[in-house]
Amino acid sequence: MNSRHVDPRLLRGFVAVAEELHFSRAAARLYVAQQALSRDVRRLEQALDTTLFLRTTRAVELTAEGERLLPHAREVLRAHEELAAAFAGPPRALLVDVNTDGPGTGRRVLERARELAPGQELMARFESGLTHAAAEIVAGRLDVSFGYVHGLDPALRARLAHLPVRHEPLAVLLPEDHPLAECDEVPLDALSGESVYAGAGNPRTLEWTGLARELFTGRGIALAPPAPVAVGKEEFRRVMAKTRNPVLATVGFVDLPGSVKRPLTAPVPLSPLSMVWRRGLTHPGLDALARAVGELQAAHRWLEVPPGSWLPAALTSPPAGG
Numbered sequence: 001m002n003s004r005h006v007d008p009r010l011l012r013g014f015v016a017v018a019e020e021l022h023f024s025r026a027a028a029r030l031y032v033a034q035q036a037l038s039r040d041v042r043r044l045e046q047a048l049d050t051t052l053f054l055r056t057t058r059a060v061e062l063t064a065e066g067e068r069l070l071p072h073a074r075e076v077l078r079a080h081e082e083l084a085a086a087f088a089g090p091p092r093a094l095l096v097d098v099n100t101d102g103p104g105t106g107r108r109v110l111e112r113a114r115e116l117a118p119g120q121e122l123m124a125r126f127e128s129g130l131t132h133a134a135a136e137i138v139a140g141r142l143d144v145s146f147g148y149v150h151g152l153d154p155a156l157r158a159r160l161a162h163l164p165v166r167h168e169p170l171a172v173l174l175p176e177d178h179p180l181a182e183c184d185e186v187p188l189d190a191l192s193g194e195s196v197y198a199g200a201g202n203p204r205t206l207e208w209t210g211l212a213r214e215l216f217t218g219r220g221i222a223l224a225p226p227a228p229v230a231v232g233k234e235e236f237r238r239v240m241a242k243t244r245n246p247v248l249a250t251v252g253f254v255d256l257p258g259s260v261k262r263p264l265t266a267p268v269p270l271s272p273l274s275m276v277w278r279r280g281l282t283h284p285g286l287d288a289l290a291r292a293v294g295e296l297q298a299a300h301r302w303l304e305v306p307p308g309s310w311l312p313a314a315l316t317s318p319p320a321g322g
Contacts, residue, residue, distance in 0.1 A: 008080050010044040011073040013037050014052060018070050021060045031161055031290065093121035094285035097133045097145035101126050102233055102254030105166050105273055105302075106146040109292045117288035129204030130276065134160060137278050144289060149274040150314035151207025161279050165293050166302035167270040167311065170215075172196065173240070173247035173259045180246075180262065187266040191246065192220035198248040201226025212248050214312050215269050267310040 016026035017037070027034040045052050052066035062070070098106035107124070114122055127133040130147025137145060138159050149162045172191065174181045180190055198212030199205035200223045213223060224245040237256040240247055250271060251263050275293060277286060297303055305311065 006044065006047055008077060010040050010047070011077055013040040014044055014066075015070065015073050015077065017041060017053065017060065018062055018066060018073075021062075023060065028163075031163060091120060091284055093123045094283050094289075095123050095125050095141075095143045096285075096289070097125045097127040097136075097142055099126065099128060099130075099133075099146055100233070100254060104250070104252050104254075105168060108296060109146070109165065109275070109289060112292035112296060113285065113288040116291055117284060120283075120285040120288060122285050122288070127204070129199070129202065129206075129208065131206040132204035134276060137276065140278070143281065143283070144275060144277045144286065146273055146275055148207045148211050148272055148312075149276050150272065150312065151210045159279055160276050161281075162274040162276045163290060163293060164272065164274050164303060165297070166273045167305055167309075168250045168252065168273050169263055170269040170271055171249050171251045171253065171261050171263045173249050173253070173256065173261050175241075175244050175246075176258055176260055178246070178260075181260045183262060185265045186262045188215075188219055188221070188264055188269065189266065195222040195224040195245050196248050197224035197227060197240070197243065197245045200224060202229050204229070208248075211271060211312055215248075215310065267308050268306060269310040270305065272311065272315055 013026070013030065013032075016029050017023055020026040020029065023038060024034050027037045030037065041052065048065075048069070050065040051063050052069060054061045054063055096106070096110050098104060098110055100107075110122055110124060114120075125142060127136060127142065127145060130145055130149065131152060133142055133145035133147065134149075134152055134156050136142035138156065146165065149157060149160065152160075172180075172186055174186075180186050183190075196212070196216065199209045202209070209223070215221075216223065224243065227239050227243050227245075233254050233256060237258065240256070241258055247259075249261065251261070253261065255261060275289060
């Protein structure tokens with residue numbers, strides 16, 4: 001590669017690592033995989049025919065050549081950003097699917113991002129189901145969503161970037177007169193013999209149904225048959241009142257009249273929630289959302305996994321071949 005034609009992306013990765021002195025933190029800051037960032041740094045070193053970092057298993061340090069490059073790289077990136085800004089209009093509104101028109105993790109992230117970037121227009125959408133939302137993102141009709149990204153079809157997932165947000169404890173919605181409604185919390189084994197609704201038959205929520213199927217397998221819990229797809233909490237309440245099946249939900253799911261929500265235990269099942277967007281998307285609102293995720297994670301320990309919890313195999317099994 002000719003050093004006179006260095007991709008600004010390579011310089012951006014170099015600057016992030018130089019400032020963090022940590023490849024994992026730099027990769028998170030840039031919303032890229034650590035492996036991809038390491039590859040970009042190697043490409044830059046090859047282009048400049050030099051070594052920019054000294055790497056050990058315990059530390060990353062700039063070499064003398066890295067120190068010499070850093071101010072020049074910052075200057076190039078600053079000029080590149082100024083050029084882009086000079087010919088760009090105001091950023092368009094960012095369309096953010098928060099899954100539901102009630103409270104929830106996505107809504108909390110969005111509200112904090114609006115506080116962090118008051119000049120950006122972040123518009124809420126309610127797509128209800130990451131499988132559907134992800135297809136909308138790839139098609140360019142939506143920008144960001146939240147959900148169980150590992151439950152998506154691999155071909156679809158490959159076109160998306162994602163940031164882990166939270167391990168959400170799961171709960172069950174029960175009719176008020178259900179025998180388990182008197183419990184403060186419901187052990188999973190207590191649902192043995194029940195048919196629990198988890199979106200079966202809804203093409204928008206295949207990832208959620210798959211998560212539920214994995215959780216229920218071997219516990220004697222059946223997936224409830226398909227129900228009419230309801231839009232909005234009032235329609236959902238009405239349909240569920242007819243079927244009277246318990247409903248798998250998160251602990252932050254909206255409360256519904258005629259139902260009670262009880263956390264699941266023994267073990268506590270966790271649903272891995274990620275923020276998902278189209279690969280290559282850049283927008284100041286996306287940066288604000290990522291900052292909001294970082295703040296809320298730190299404040300509420302959203303990625304903590306208590307002992308004895310349950311997570312799907314996608315997060316607990318070693319990768320194939322490793």
